[in-house]
Each structure stands twice: as C-alpha cells, then as structure tokens.
Amino acid sequence: MFLGQTLLDSLTPPVKGERILRQIWFIGWKSMLVIALTGTFTGMVVALQGFPTLRRVGSEALLGPMVSLSLIRELGPVLTALMVTGRAGSAIAAEIGIMRSSEQLDALELMGLDPLRYVVVPNVLAALLALPVLTVVFDVIGTLGGYLVGVRLLGLNGGTYFGEMSNYVELRDIWGGIYKALAFGLLIGWVCCYKGYHSRFGAEGVSAATTQAVVNASVLILVCDYFVTSVVF
C-alpha cells in the first residue's frame, strides 16, 4: 500500500523536481567514489581469481568476457545496490525516522503537504534513477580494473581482453543488468523510506529503523536478484 501510494504520487503532479535532483545528487553523485573503488577492486579480484582457472583449461583469452559478464549480469547491479543501501539507504531511513520522531512529518501534514509526496517520492525516484547509472559506472570501472590485473599484471594481450569481450557481451546482458539495477533502486527507496516513515519514536526507534532498513533491503536485493535473473536472462 505504501509503495502503491508512493508510485501513484510519483506519477501525478505536483512533482518536486528540485527535491528529486537534490536526492539524485545525494544518492547518486555522493556514492560515486565508493562505487568506483568497489568496482575497481571487484574487477581486479575477478580477473585475479579467473585467470589461473582459465589458464588451466587453456582459455585465458576469455578473461575479458568473464570479467565483463560477471560484472554486467551479476556483480555490478548487486554490489552497487548493496553499497548504496549501506551508504545512502541507511541515511535515508535515519533522516526520515528523525523527521517522524521530531514531528517534522506531522508539521508537513499540518501545512497541507503530503509527507509521502514531499519526502518519500523524491527518495524513491532518485534511487530508481541513480542505481542504473551507478551500476554502469561500476561495470565500466570494474572492467578496467580487470584489464589492469589481466593485461598489465598477468600479461594477457590487451586486444584479446577487449576483443573477446565484444564477441561475447550482448545487448541483452547489458539490458538485464539495467533491469536489475532499476528493480534494486525501487527496492532500496521503498524499504528504506518505509522503515524510516514507520520508525518508532526516540533514538532507539530511529536506530532500529535504520538497522532494519539496511538488513531488509540487503536481503531483499539478493532474493529479488534470483527472481529477476530467472526472468531476464
């Protein structure tokens, strides 16, 4: 019901464009560094782990496709979503929880402003829009991280790394990753806002809401990942 009302409010005017942009900046832009770091090292470790295995079966040339497909289809969307949940989702839940606890949501309502429309909708829409972009950044930087390890460190030919990648990566892989990112963005926005919105009063209530938001969103991301994977790929 909470999600349904939020989506309905998202589609009907007035839409708070300025607040959505501010939240995109907060969820998207401010997560960029952590996503870049996570992406780099994830790509590097996939290459480092994958290279010896592929060499055992004489398929080192497939390192590029292995790194990029792992990132695009699975690791990129999931790890991006988990990082955003930890960095921005927790902050969203805490902020809304504090607004509930300090009666700021009641104050909005008494001013004739719908707290769902004013506070929740911008966060859900921002998460929905930011996650695909962050996921693409993760994928690209992760692929470059894999290149660093595979080509610069382990001696694979650079042309082979990217050439094989273009042979194996299809458009539907990329779209599949984007669909996952959209689903996770909606899920993060929904769960974290819901937990903050229904937070109990006081520091303990806000703390519990924040913890539940992160734990529930993280678990649901992994559950949702299975179902989206089974439908999309």
Add this chain to the structure above:
Amino acid sequence: MIRVENLWKSFGRQEVLRGVSFEVKQGEFMALIGGSGGGKSLLLKLLVSLLKPDKGQIWVSGRDVAVFSRPELESLRSRIGFVFQGGALFDSMTVYDNVAFPLREKTRLGEPEIRRKVTDELELVGLRGAEHKYPAQLSGGMLKRVALARALVRDPEIVLFDEPTTGLDPVVSRAVLELFGAVHHRLQLTGILVSHEIPRIFEIVQKVAMLHEGRIVAVETPERLRASPDPVIQQFVDGKPSAQACLSGGTGLR
C-alpha cells in the same frame, strides 16, 4: 469555535481518552492541564485530524471535522497554527526558510511579499537577525519562537500549543509564555495551550480545562480553578503528589 463532544481514543487495551468534552469560543485562550501521559497532546492531534478518534465529534467553526474531505481538511489546517513540543523545525533549513516554507509551498505569494511577512513574524517573536541560523544553532527558547513564527505566518485563526515550554529554564519559559499571551492578545486568536507551567499559564489564559483519567474534570477560569475544593485539582495546581503516588512513581493524582 472548537467544540469537542464525548471523544474516545484507545491504543490497544489502553483507553487514553474516555468521553472528553469541552468548548473553546472564538478569541478565547484555554489551557489544557493534566498529568503526564494523560492524553493532552493526543487531544491536540485529534483536533487537527492527525489521528482519528474512536468515538465522538470534533466541531470547528460549526462543522464536524470527521466528515471533512481532504481539500476541506487542508483548508481547515491552513487556518490552524500548531506549535509542536520540540518545535518540529526542518533541520536542513535556516530560520528564514522554515518560516517562509508554508508560504512558498501553499500560497502564490511572490518572494518580496514572503520576505515581508517572514520579517514581520520574526520581528513579532523578537528574532530579527536570526534569519540565517539553522535550528541546531538556536537555543531552546529561540526554537520555540521560530516555531511560533512559522505557526503564525499564514495568519491562522486558531493556534494550538503542545507543551511549548518543555525543556526551557524558568526565565526563558516565562518569556516564551508571555510572548504567547501577548501574541494571542494582539492578534485575537483562538488558542489551546497544553502546558504544565502552573501557575504561570494562569496569567495568560481565560480558562483552564483539566484532563484527568481520560476525562475533563473541570473547565474553569484560572481564579475559580485555584479556589476549587476538589482535592484532585488542588493536588495538581499545588504540585503536591500524594504519598501513595510518590511510592508507586505515578503522577500523584488520586
């Protein structure tokens, strides 16, 4: 102006309000007193439909609030200013933006007009010069003043004060209450003030309603309430807990 009839509200098995009735006439300033956790703040939230009663009616300007449509409820709320216990100011906004917020969001006034109104309200509550401060940079007394300015900025007919002096020292508390009294007198607002500041609030209100065990046990002028022979009222007005309550940790009211 405000009439409450036989209002009931429970949470689970706990009956907080058990048939509350009272009336506040136009231009009247009424204090609502009673023990902590007795449902005073709850009553204010019921008046503005932040919560729904289990039973009973609330009439504002002769109309039953329960049958209001959403636009009608918004229109009613635009006529009511609410000063929350903790101020409920938006942390991310300056004092100026907090006070300007209802005007920017709910009126079509231009920025020059908004600036004039906000400046006037801040002048009224003695906070000219604090426009650029954030709530975290304000003292408790200043927070309450900003909350009052925000509540008044849309020229409400009714102002509800939910324990506005909680957490303030006696000097600031007195100053804030005097300010509320002066504002009420100057603007001829209808007001309900929930407070434990007895006897200070008796100096600024015309009548006092006492809530005890979920019911209004007295609605009197401050003078008559002080003179009431009822031991429950006397106990609360004098602030003397019963020995039994002291031992059990209760409110002290029998």
